[in-house]
Amino acid sequence: MAGEFCCNYAALCMTLTIKEKIEQLRDTIRYHDRRYYLENNPEITDYEYDQLIQELQHLEKTHPDLITADSPTQRVGGEPLTQFATIDHKIPMLSIDNTYSDKELKEFDQRIKRMAGIDTHRDIEYVVELKIDGVAVTLWFEKGLFVRGATRGDGFKGDDVTANLRTIRQIPLKLESPDRRQKIPSVLEIRGEIYLPNKEFQRLNDDREEAGEPQFANPRNAAAGTLKLLDPRITAKRRLCIFAYAIGYFEELELTTHRDCLEMLRGFGLPVNPHTRLCENIEKVIQYCKDWDKRRSELDYMVDGMVIKVNSLALHGRLGATSKAPRWVISYKYQPEQAITKLEEIDIQVGKTGTITPVANLTPVLLAGTTVSRATLHNFEEICRKDIRVGDYVVVQKAGEIIPQVVSVLKEKRTGKERIFHEPATCPECKSTVSKDGVYLRCHNPLCLSQAKRRIQYFASRHAMDIEGFGPALVEQLVDKGFLKDYADIYYLKFDDLVNLERMGEKSASNVMHAVEESKNRDLDRLICALGISNVGFHTAEVLANHFDSLDTLANATQEELEEIYEIGPVVAESIVDFFRNEHTRDIIEKLKAGGVNTKKLVSQKFVKNPKVAGKSFVITGTLQKYSRDEAEALIKNSGGRLISSVSKKTDYLVVGEDPGSKLDKARELNVHILDEEAFEKMIK
Ligand code: IVH
Numbered sequence: 227m228a229g230e231f232c233c234n235y236a237a238l239c240m241t242l243t244i245k246e247k248i249e250q251l252r253d254t255i256r257y258h259d260r261r262y263y264l265e266n267n268p269e270i271t272d273y274e275y276d277q278l279i280q281e282l283q284h285l286e287k288t289h290p291d292l293i294t295a296d297s298p299t300q301r302v303g304g305e306p307l308t309q310f311a312t313i314d315h316k317i318p319m320l321s322i323d324n325t326y327s328d329k330e331l332k333e334f335d336q337r338i339k340r341m342a343g344i345d346t347h348r349d350i351e352y353v354v355e356l357k358i359d360g361v362a363v364t365l366w367f368e369k370g371l372f373v374r375g376a377t378r379g380d381g382f383k384g385d386d387v388t389a390n391l392r393t394i395r396q397i398p399l400k401l402e403s404p405d406r407r408q409k410i411p412s413v414l415e416i417r418g419e420i421y422l423p424n425k426e427f428q429r430l431n432d433d434r435e436e437a438g439e440p441q442f443a444n445p446r447n448a449a450a451g452t453l454k455l456l457d458p459r460i461t462a463k464r465r466l467c468i469f470a471y472a473i474g475y476f477e478e479l480e481l482t483t484h485r486d487c488l489e490m491l492r493g494f495g496l497p498v499n500p501h502t503r504l505c506e507n508i509e510k511v512i513q514y515c516k517d518w519d520k521r522r523s524e525l526d527y528m529v530d531g532m533v534i535k536v537n538s539l540a541l542h543g544r545l546g547a548t549s550k551a552p553r554w555v556i557s558y559k560y561q562p563e564q565a566i567t568k569l570e571e572i573d574i575q576v577g578k579t580g581t582i583t584p585v586a587n588l589t590p591v592l593l594a595g596t597t598v599s600r601a602t603l604h605n606f607e608e609i610c611r612k613d614i615r616v617g618d619y620v621v622v623q624k625a626g627e628i629i630p631q632v633v634s635v636l637k638e639k640r641t642g643k644e645r646i647f648h649e650p651a652t653c654p655e656c657k658s659t660v661s662k663d664g665v666y667l668r669c670h671n672p673l674c675l676s677q678a679k680r681r682i683q684y685f686a687s688r689h690a691m692d693i694e695g696f697g698p699a700l701v702e703q704l705v706d707k708g709f710l711k712d713y714a715d716i717y718y719l720k721f722d723d724l725v726n727l728e729r730m731g732e733k734s735a736s737n738v739m740h741a742v743e744e745s746k747n748r749d750l751d752r753l754i755c756a757l758g759i760s761n762v763g764f765h766t767a768e769v770l771a772n773h774f775d776s777l778d779t780l781a782n783a784t785q786e787e788l789e790e791i792y793e794i795g796p797v798v799a800e801s802i803v804d805f806f807r808n809e810h811t812r813d814i815i816e817k818l819k820a821g822g823v824n825t826k827k828l829v830s831q832k833f834v835k836n837p838k839v840a841g842k843s844f845v846i847t848g849t850l851q852k853y854s855r856d857e858a859e860a861l862i863k864n865s866g867g868r869l870i871s872s873v874s875k876k877t878d879y880l881v882v883g884e885d886p887g888s889k890l891d892k893a894r895e896l897n898v899h900i901l902d903e904e905a906f907e908k909m910i911k
Pocket of ligand 1: 320321322355356357358359360361362363419471472533552555557
């Protein structure tokens with residue numbers, strides 16, 4: 227008895243210490259998150275931070291019962307969603323009326339005084355904030371914990387994007403109260419703007435260009451697109467940010483000014499824009515708005531105006547709202563930043579899949595803080611529609627866009643020497659006839675060198691085979707000199723081919739040779755990604771590598787087999803089948819193999835965990851008692867198993883819950899192993 231007591235007591239002490247240790251680690255991580263993401267002033271290196279996270283992950287793994295939803299390890303949870311749920315906003319998310327001049331701002335000030343019965347000579351205090359050009363969201367906290375978040379939608383109903391919002395490190399999963407003066411309310415709804423910093427936008431677009439994927443037109447579209455991704459693991463990689471600017475519904479709070487609200491939010495650990503200012507009257511507001519019009523290009527995020535809010539919350543109540551917008555707030559919108567310059571030439575680019583696009587080559591001009599010498603012309607129809615000619619003076623603009631665009635032509639500046647640009651009938655690189663694909667032109671020649679260059683660049687790029695030093699300039703030279711015709715040729719390059727190239731010494735040449743050699747051992751997911759199959763980016767490549775154990779098994783898969791894989795739809799399946807059916811592709815794959823490139827899943831593949839489950843195919847039917855369908859699927863996938871939607875003779879196991887469907891009969895007929903819930907649990911554990 228005593229012994230048993232001792233054991234239990236010791237166990238209790240152990241759990242306590244581990245629990246405490248876990249809590250301590252979480253607090254430390256939250257503290258460093260705050261230093262890094264809110265104060266921009268990290269105290270420890272990324273490496274040290276990762277060590278803390280790893281230690282916490284390790285402790286939580288050995289004590290899964292101690293995992294809580296607000297743990298910093300729980301930002302990227304589960305599996306991709308199939309669609310977003312809809313959330314009703316408890317308080318509608320209204321929009322804001324716009325103004326464009328001092329006059330309109332003064333009218334706004336007068337209107338408010340009139341409506342609130344305030345003497346027109348008295349001053350009203352305003353809080354002036356930057357108008358962040360992003361996506362509005364609402365965040366719902368209960369007892370200090372982040373429980374839900376949604377987009378604005380139509381103002382009354384939005385999409386539940388909680389899983390994506392949880393990946394944003396600036397959003398605390400648990401509100402802080404550092405000075406303990408401010409009690410955390412039991413319910414608090416916070417409104418704010420999600421945005422993508424310009425640098426991050428640039429990085430994302432560079433990656434997309436490298437991967438041959440369409441680029442985002444501006445940071446707002448990129449932020450919106452990222453927030454609406456169904457797979458939070460991808461969202462997590464894109465580093466969205468947020469500025470909190472208001473509260474929505476709340477309980478148990480006593481606040482008198484908007485400024486107090488912002489201070490409270492800041493205290494809770496949310497980022498509030500540092501350039502927010504309290505102005506004592508409308509004249510000061512106007513001055514502050516004008517100051518920022520000149521300064522906004524200094525910021526690392528897009529700002530399309532200023533938001534002016536009455537400071538007194540009592541006045542908010544008195545003023546109320548129209549059906550469209552509250553009466554106590556207005557925005558002062560900036561004109562998009564524009565400049566005039568000469569269009570010197572129209573260049574033509576050929577993408578990895580043969581898309582041909584025009585690009586304007588400009589006399590360099592300063593625009594919104596950066597020198598611009600190229601601008602997108604989108605497509606050839608646009609050149610025609612805007613009547614853009616080579617030699618024209620054009621207006622270029624960055625309207626929330628990082629990539630400038632040609633807005634219009636100054637026809638009055640024409641001298642008669644301008645040249646009308648004709649859509650090319652042939653590919654500028656290989657001279658083969660091009661055809662129309664919607665508004666785009668496309669070169670269909672599989673041997674086109676321009677496409678080959680893009681494909682080889684992509685093959686060697688960071689997300690694909692990651693061959694260090696094998697950048698666009700090197701590929702350009704190697705293709706032009708005839709050393710490379712396709713990406714498999716990389717593995718047949720000789721030291722002498724490299725060493726004589728421009729800007730290449732013996733050291734660089736041997737580094738490249740070494741990097742090429744090293745890339746032969748990349749795992750299957752990278753190789754699949756590198757092949758450049760249409761509609762197969764690195765995430766889909768990962769899904770495929772998780773399912774097939776070698777490139778050969780993938781190459782031999784039928785459309786039906788591919789479609790059975792979770793996350794692979796008919797369009798992607800068709801692209802894959804088409805790709806491997808092509809004789810040219812098959813030759814290249816043989817060449818890759820002969821060149822020594824690994825085409826099999828390596829033993830280290832991260833998903834091979836549970837040997838009883840790994841590589842086996844599962845179908846689920848009926849309702850399980852202990853697991854939801856999503857949970858059961860996640861368990862199988864995380865253990866390296868494959869999920870199939872229908873039973874065939876290749877199915878390894880049918881997991882049967884209550885009220886099974888016809889799948890059970892089929893499985894019996896085909897002699898497929900049948901697992902009840904207990905047997906499934908035993909196997910999975
Ligand atoms: S306040 C009821 N403050 O601008 C007032 N909005 O054009 C709620 N926005 O939907 C909005 N920065 O997405 C507010 N500092 C700021 C803002 C801001 C950007 C966005 C917000 C809103 C849109 C209206």
